[in-house]
Amino acid sequence: MARHLDWEAARGRGLHSDSLHDLAGLAFEVAEDAPLQRVLSHVARNVTDLPGVLYGGVYLLGDDATTLQLEGWHGLTAEYLKVMREMPLDLASGTAATGPPNVRAVLTATTILVPDVFAETELGPWLPLFRPQGFRGIAAVPMTAPDGAVIGSVTAYLAKGAAPGPADLPVLEELGRLATAVTLLVRRREADRAAVEGLRADLDRAAARMAEQRRLGAFERAALRLSADGAGLAPVVRTLTDGLGVALTVLGPTGEVLAGDPRGDGRSVSASMHVNDDQTMTLQAAVPPQTPPDEPVPWSLDGAALIVELELRRLDRDADIESRLTKDLVADLLSPAAMRHRDAVFGRAVALGHRPQHAHDVVMVALPEVESGGDPTAGVARAHRRVVALTGTVRPRPVVGSVGSHVVVLNPVPTDDRPPGAEGTTRALAARLAAAIAGARVLIGPRARTLADAPHAFDVASRAVQLLTRRSAGVIDMTDLGVPGLLLQSAQPEALRELAERTLAPLVRNDAERGGRLLATLRAWLAAGMSTPETARTMFVHVNTVNYRLRRIGELTGLQPSRPADLIQLQLALTVAEISGSIPPGALRN
Known part of the structure; x- marks a missing residue:
């Protein structure tokens, strides 16, 4: 049977005579911006001033409101602290009538007193942890905020045979209210400090952004001056590239590069530019991967795109004017x-x-x-x-x-x-x-x-x-094209096509049916200045192979490459075929 240990008996056991003797020190710690753990540990020390209390602990609900985390303590062993800090108490481990007393206090919002934890069978999983600590009973009071929400528990670990008397539990509950007040106060202070720091950071970012806007504005004005002076697209893009510090590329309607460097590294950010009714172009920036989306580069790209669009429209207008003027000039020339x-x-x-x-x-x-x-x-x-x-x-x-x-x-x-x-x-x-x-x-x-x-x-x-x-x-x-190119001056295109087809058809047919390389050999031989050894070297074949293929060309076409007149016809036919693309793909590759 647990017995009441009054204040006088407590003095005899070496405990403090005044459980609130150090509250002034607690007030000073709060005023000096002490961290919450230090403040709550001060409350836990006050708990140990109560008669028969060996240790004190203050548990707070976690951010997920499903666990209790030990946030302040006094007298508890390092082993106990390690377990409690690493393994918060799960509220699901208790009910209104069973489970750890501090969990029950939070669930019921009432004071829970367990004089002998070893008599509570449902506390079996925790008993191996309790036994080395030397306490016997636990008293837990809820920490109830003004809005009725329970935010934690103040817990007293009792000596064997000790239990709070009628005057002691109200003191423990008062300490619970005190712990609630200082917790809310410190949290509000920390929230206010975080808000102030956030506001200061926002102001710093705003100031940096304004400075960056002024810097970028100078480059934009320089780019506009270049456009007004008719410097051209490339200088305008270079100036904007220097200002933004990223690689800018202007892409035409079909993706062709009009200005800038498309080889920049980083994620691609782009802006569309409408030059006229049937032309949409793109300004593309290669932004470094670590650049946040709200940094100046992405949102400044729109301003740069507007300047480039104005320059493109100026060039388009000038091109239209010049197109009309030069069109008649070419016709006259x-x-x-x-x-x-x-x-x-x-x-x-x-x-x-x-x-x-x-x-x-x-x-x-x-x-x-x-x-x-x-x-x-x-x-x-x-x-x-x-x-x-x-x-x-x-x-x-x-x-x-x-x-x-x-x-x-x-x-x-x-x-x-x-x-x-x-x-x-x-x-x-x-x-x-x-x-x-x-x-x-x-x-x-x-x-x-x-x-x-x-x-x-x-x-x-x-x-x-x-x-x-x-x-x-x-x-x-x-x-x-050399001499064959000169011959194009006097011949009609249709006649040239017929000549090429008539001359090369036997070679095309032979290569297709036999997998030969006669056309490629003829082209390589002409490119090598009619040198058989050089042709063999470039085609990676033996000289005899080249000679054999040249003989086959003569046999199939009736034209001997060694005769000047036949050579000109072969070269002209090959030139016309290459221009018109009438030779099958790959037939001319070495």
């Missing part, structure tokens, strides 16, 4: 009748920024066939405007126009010695046009020494362009 008034035509060319006395390459853009019901004129007009836009920054300026179903470019030859394919060369321009206009085939024709020679060069190129088909390569350069 290519017309022998108009060139009778050469000075007047050249004067218009000079006024538009061209150099009539400069050498020009004739470039013809063959557009894909228009589907049934489509408007071929509209397709040529769109392609013409597209070519004008793509050549707008090229200096010296090309002359762009359209003749029939083809777009014609008279491209000035660079005066310096640039390697073929270098930026500014005709080959580089042709490759750019082929990539920008879906399905187009681009033919580089003869070179006109001046614009006065353009009609003759155009006549030769127009004959060759009629040989192009869907199977032709994207770019064909007539300057690579």
Whole structure:
């Protein structure tokens, strides 16, 4: 039978005589912003001032409101603390009548007194933990907030034979209310501090964002000045790239790169730009993966896109104006009748920024066939405007126009010695046009020494362009064709096709039926300057194999590669077949 141990008896057992003697110290700790664990441990020490109490503990409901976590303690052993801290008490482990007393106190919102825990059979799982601690009974009072919610429990661990008397339980309950008050106070203080810190962080971020906006605004104004000065798309994009600190790329309607660097690393963020009724382009940014979505780069992309869109619209408007002006100029330059008034035509060319006395390459853009019901004129007009836009920054300026179903470019030859394919060369321009206009085939024709020679060069190129088909390569350069290219000047396209088909048909048939390599050998032999050893080396075969194949070519075609006249016919037929794409894919690969 548990007995009541009054205050006088408690003194005899070495306990404090005043259970509230240190509450002033508790108030000081709260005032000094002590952490909650330290404050609640102070309450737990006050609990041990009660008669017969060996240890004190304060348990709080976890964030999920399903467990009790030991948050303040006094006198408990390290082993007990370790278990209680690592394994919070589950509220599901108790009921109103059974289970750990502190769990029952929370569930019932009433004070629970268990004088002898070892007499409670339902506490069996905890008894091995209780026994080494030396306590016998447990008294637990709920921590009830003003709104009636129970937030935890203050627990007293009692010595053997000790039980709180009628005057002691009210003191323990008062300590429970005190623990509730200081817990709510400290939590409110911590919440207020977190709110203040959050507000301070928000202010810091807002200040940083305003500073970044001012910095970006300076770059945007610089980009607008470049656009107003007509500097072109590339300088505008470079300035915006420097401002945002990310790789920007301007993509055309079919995904072709108009400006910028598409090789940037990071996640892709893009913004659409509507240049005119039938053209939507994209500004794409490669944002570093660690950049948060609310950082300046993503939301500044819209502002950059607006500036780029304005520049694209300016270029489109200028291209439209120049397209109308140069369209008639090209027609006159290519017309022998108009060139009778050469000075007047050249004067218009000079006024538009061209150099009539400069050498020009004739470039013809063959557009894909228009589907049934489509408007071929509209397709040529769109392609013409597209070519004008793509050549707008090229200096010296090309002359762009359209003749029939083809777009014609008279491209000035660079005066310096640039390697073929270098930026500014005709080959580089042709490759750019082929990539920008879906399905187009681009033919580089003869070179006109001046614009006065353009009609003759155009006549030769127009004959060759009629040989192009869907199977032709994207770019064909007539300057690579040599003597066969010269022969194209005088022959009709249909006659050339018939010549190529008649000459090469036996070789095509042989390669298809026997898996031979006669066409590839002929092409490699011509490319090697008719050197049999060099041909064998490039094709990784024996010299005798090359000689055998050349004999077979002569047997099948009736033309001997060693005879000059036959050699010219074979070379011309192969050239026409390559231009028209009439040879099966792969037949010419070594």
